[in-house]
Amino acid sequence: MTTKYRNLFNDTKIGKLYIPNRLAVAPMTRVSAEPDGRVGPLMGEYYEKFASGGFGLIITEGLYTDKLFSQGCRNQPGMASLSHAESWKPITNDIHALGARVFAQLMHAGALSQHNPCANRTAGPSDIRPLGIQMPFYHGEGPYPIPEAMTQQDISQAVEGFAKAAHLAQLAGFDGVEIHGANGYLLDQFLTAYTNKRQDCFGGSLNNRLRIYKETLKAVRKTVGDGFTVGIRFSQKKVNDTNHIWDEGESGAAKVFELVRQYGADYIHTTEPEISAPAFEGTESLSQLAKKYSGLPVIANGGVTEPEQASQVLESNQADIISLGKTALANQDWPCAVKKNRLLKKFNFGMLSPHANLECARSYCQENPSLSVSDKS
Numbered sequence: 001m002t003t004k005y006r007n008l009f010n011d012t013k014i015g016k017l018y019i020p021n022r023l024a025v026a027p028m029t030r031v032s033a034e035p036d037g038r039v040g041p042l043m044g045e046y047y048e049k050f051a052s053g054g055f056g057l058i059i060t061e062g063l064y065t066d067k068l069f070s071q072g073c074r075n076q077p078g079m080a081s082l083s084h085a086e087s088w089k090p091i092t093n094d095i096h097a098l099g100a101r102v103f104a105q106l107m108h109a110g111a112l113s114q115h116n117p118c119a120n121r122t123a124g125p126s127d128i129r130p131l132g133i134q135m136p137f138y139h140g141e142g143p144y145p146i147p148e149a150m151t152q153q154d155i156s157q158a159v160e161g162f163a164k165a166a167h168l169a170q171l172a173g174f175d176g177v178e179i180h181g182a183n184g185y186l187l188d189q190f191l192t193a194y195t196n197k198r199q200d201c202f203g204g205s206l207n208n209r210l211r212i213y214k215e216t217l218k219a220v221r222k223t224v225g226d227g228f229t230v231g232i233r234f235s236q237k238k239v240n241d242t243n244h245i246w247d248e249g250e251s252g253a254a255k256v257f258e259l260v261r262q263y264g265a266d267y268i269h270t271t272e273p274e275i276s277a278p279a280f281e282g283t284e285s286l287s288q289l290a291k292k293y294s295g296l297p298v299i300a301n302g303g304v305t306e307p308e309q310a311s312q313v314l315e316s317n318q319a320d321i322i323s324l325g326k327t328a329l330a331n332q333d334w335p336c337a338v339k340k341n342r343l344l345k346k347f348n349f350g351m352l353s354p355h356a357n358l359e360c361a362r363s364y365c366q367e368n369p370s371l372s373v374s375d376k377s
C-alpha cells in the first residue's frame with residue numbers, strides 16, 4: 001500500500017456514526033429504477049461496486065419522497081412506499097457487509113420535474129417557468145412547464161413526504177438520509193429569490209426562504225429520532241443555472257449554515273464546480289464557510305479527480321469528507337486504486353450518453369474497455 005495520502009483513509013464520525021474513511025460517493029441519478037420506483041435490476045451491483053472498491057460512504061442518487069409532486073424523472077427510484085423501502089434492503093445489507101455506510105438522498109424536484117406519473121402538472125414556490133431546458137440524459141426535452149404555485153397545504157404535504165421517506169429509509173436499512181437542498185430542486189427553489197416570489201411566510205426574507213428547510217429538517221428529525229444521521233446538501237449552482245451565486249454573499253451563507261445546525265442537521269454537504277474555489281469574491285470556499293459557521297462535519301464535492309487534491313482539502317481542514325461524482329463513475333474502486341497506486345481512468349461523458357442510465361454506461365464500457373487511463377506521475 002502506498003504511504004501517500006494517508007489522511008484519505010483515516011476513519012471519522014458524523015454525529016455518532018462511524019465512517020471508515022474520508023471518501024464518499026456523491027449522489028448521482030442513474031434513471032435505472034423500475035417504472036414504479038423500486039430498485040431496478042442493475043442497481044444492486046452498481047452500488048455494491050463502490051463499497052467493494054473502498055468507499056467508506058455511499059450517498060444514493062436522489063430518491064423521490066411522495067406520490068404527489070416530488071418525482072423528477074422517468075425511472076427515478078423512490079422512497080415513497082414500503083415496496084420502495086423493501087427493494088433497497090438487499091443493497092443496504094450488501095453495502096454494510098462490505099464495511100461501508102450508506103445514506104439515502106431524499107429529493108423533491110419541484111418545478112424541475114420532467115416526468116411524474118402521479119401528477120399532470122409541476123409545482124414550485126411560485127408560478128415562474130424555470131430557466132433552461134429539461135435534461136435529455138434524464139429523458140427530458142424542451143422547456144420546463146410553468147409550475148403551479150404551491151399552497152401552504154402543498155408545502156406541508158411536501159414536508160410530510162420528506163419525513164415519511166426518512167422513516168422508510170430507516171426501515172430499508174440506511175445509516176442516514178441526506179435532504180437535497182441544492183442544485184435547483186424544490187428546497188433550493190424556495191431559497192432562491194428569483195424562483196420564490198411568495199408574499200407569505202415562505203417568501204421574502206432569507207429567514208422566510210429558509211423556512212421550508214427548517215420545517216423539513218425538524219419533521220425528519222422528529223420522525224427518525226436522535227440516533228439516525230440527517231444531513232443536508234447545498235449548492236450555489238443549479239442544474240438549470242450554472243452561474244448562480246447566493247444573493248446575500250458570505251453573510252447569507254453564515255445564516256444558512258448556522259440555521260441548519262440549529263434545525264438539527266448532523267452534517268452539511270456542499271457542492272461547487274471547483275471544491276476549493278472562493279464561494280464569493282475574496283472569501284473562503286463554500287465548504288470552509290459551512291464548517292466555520294455551522295461547526296458541523298462537512299462533506300465537500302466538486303471537480304476532484306486526483307488524490308493529491310482530495311488529500312489537500314482534508315489537510316487544510318476545508319472539509320471532513322470528500323465526495324466524488326464523475327471520477328467515481330469511471331473508477332468505482334477509486335479508494336482501492338489510490339491505496340495500491342494503480343492508474344485512474346478518466347471520466348468520459350459517453351458513459352452517460354444518450355441517457356444517464358446503467359445500461360448506457362455498461363454498453364459504453366464494453367465498447368471502450370481500455371479507454372481512459374489517466375497519466376500518473
Ligand SMILES: Cc1cc2nc3c(=O)[nH]c(=O)nc-3n(C[C@H](O)[C@H](O)[C@H](O)COP(=O)(O)O)c2cc1C
Nearest residue numbers: 026027028029061062271302303304324325326356
Ligand atoms: C449523472 C449525474 C447525476 C447526478 N445526480 C445527482 C443527484 O441525484 N443528486 C445530487 O445532489 N447531485 C447529483 N449530481 C451531482 C453530483 O453529486 C456532483 O455534485 C457533481 O457531479 C460534481 O461532482 P464531480 O465533479 O465529482 O462529478 C449528479 C451528477 C451526475 C454526473
